[in-house]
Amino acid sequence: MLKHAGMWTALAAIGLVGFLGCGQQGGNGGDSGQTRVAFITNGPASFWDVAEKGALAAGKDLNVQVDVFMPTDDVAGQKRIIEDLLIKGIDGIAISPIDPAGQTDLFNSAAEQTLFITHDSDAPESDRLCYIGMDNYDAGRICGEVVRQALPEGGEVMLFVGRLDQLNARQRRQGVIDAVLGRSPDPNRFDEPGSAISEGKYTILDTRVDGFDFAKAKADASDAISKYPDLDCMVGLFAYNPPLCLEAVKEADKLDTIKIVGFDEDQTTLQGIIDGEIFATVVQDPYMYGYEAVRVLTELHKGVEVDEALKSEQGTVFPEENKKYFSARVVKKSPAGEKWTTDDGQVIEEVEVEAFRTRLNELTK
Numbered sequence: 001m002l003k004h005a006g007m008w009t010a011l012a013a014i015g016l017v018g019f020l021g022c023g024q025q026g027g028n029g030g031d032s033g034q035t036r037v038a039f040i041t042n043g044p045a046s047f048w049d050v051a052e053k054g055a056l057a058a059g060k061d062l063n064v065q066v067d068v069f070m071p072t073d074d075v076a077g078q079k080r081i082i083e084d085l086l087i088k089g090i091d092g093i094a095i096s097p098i099d100p101a102g103q104t105d106l107f108n109s110a111a112e113q114t115l116f117i118t119h120d121s122d123a124p125e126s127d128r129l130c131y132i133g134m135d136n137y138d139a140g141r142i143c144g145e146v147v148r149q150a151l152p153e154g155g156e157v158m159l160f161v162g163r164l165d166q167l168n169a170r171q172r173r174q175g176v177i178d179a180v181l182g183r184s185p186d187p188n189r190f191d192e193p194g195s196a197i198s199e200g201k202y203t204i205l206d207t208r209v210d211g212f213d214f215a216k217a218k219a220d221a222s223d224a225i226s227k228y229p230d231l232d233c234m235v236g237l238f239a240y241n242p243p244l245c246l247e248a249v250k251e252a253d254k255l256d257t258i259k260i261v262g263f264d265e266d267q268t269t270l271q272g273i274i275d276g277e278i279f280a281t282v283v284q285d286p287y288m289y290g291y292e293a294v295r296v297l298t299e300l301h302k303g304v305e306v307d308e309a310l311k312s313e314q315g316t317v318f319p320e321e322n323k324k325y326f327s328a329r330v331v332k333k334s335p336a337g338e339k340w341t342t343d344d345g346q347v348i349e350e351v352e353v354e355a356f357r358t359r360l361n362e363l364t365k
Helices: 046-062 074-087 104-113 136-150 167-180 214-227 241-251 267-274 286-301 353-364
Strands: 036-040 065-069 092-095 115-119 131-133 155-161 197-199 202-209 231-236 259-263 280-283 316-318 323-325 329-332 339-341 347-352
Touching: 036 046, 036 074, 036 286, 046 065, 046 286, 046 353, 074 092, 074 104, 092 286, 104 115, 115 286, 131 286, 136 167, 136 231, 136 259, 136 280, 155 167, 155 214, 155 241, 167 202, 202 214, 214 231, 214 241, 231 241, 241 259, 241 267, 267 280, 267 329, 267 353, 329 353, 347 353
Parallel strands: 036 065, 036 092, 092 115, 115 131, 131 323, 155 202, 155 231, 231 259, 259 280, 329 347
Antiparallel strands: 197 202, 280 329, 316 323, 339 347
């Protein structure tokens, strides 16, 4: 059952925060007396372009210098960025961990020297002060329910994801699998990739991991279509996966036989929903991840305690875990209704794609 069914508020942020005048990546001020914080992603993607807007908007609103980094060389890139920032005396760091287990020592060292929080994906075993994002297992279960909607008679499903070292990716993937197969919720369950899993009328064929390599992601999608002639649904779990799945399906001339379900609000994904080529996508709140990460770091730098710093009109705070969650939503061409509840108690909120894209464009222009 979903534990966190509060309103997902990214688009409601319009009118609540003064966001439209962006700062500059790499700094929006730079005088020695100004608080300076860093927002580090797990790589380059359209998802992070939206988060960057939120981070820079918070910097402008709060008169804080914000540096945004999107490393292209995975863990090594994050390590280099963190070490450089610490040498320069950064006041706070917000990061989306790539390999939380392998990066624990690095994160703990950073937490000894500056304010250190996570966003999008957590590193709960580290000394990070708090996490800002969503419950990825619950969001994965929502996605799995959407897959069942797309395939009411059952079928064969293939999953595509950038990494499985990231906690958010592991949880999201497992949530999809559990919901599609009709299992009871268990966030600690993990099905190793590499073999098919079946239950009733649904089969999860496999999970392809591309390592944030867009060319490989496209090749994985094309190969899956060729390898599995009866493939019924492709699920892209990172922002760039659904558009690349769509390219592969179009090239194979299988738009009529293969459904696509996605994650995140890539513009190609949204256009695919409008055109009837993608069934739906599950969206997060990257703008507010960026905005809240900067705001929370700013409050912490002022000496505010973590549980108080997390409080705002946006999201739901879980002080016992030092977490703030934003709820996922489903974007469709023709939503069945604003909210509905599944048999196992999941509350799913749906939104119409044209309205969603219009508000997203206003938010990020």
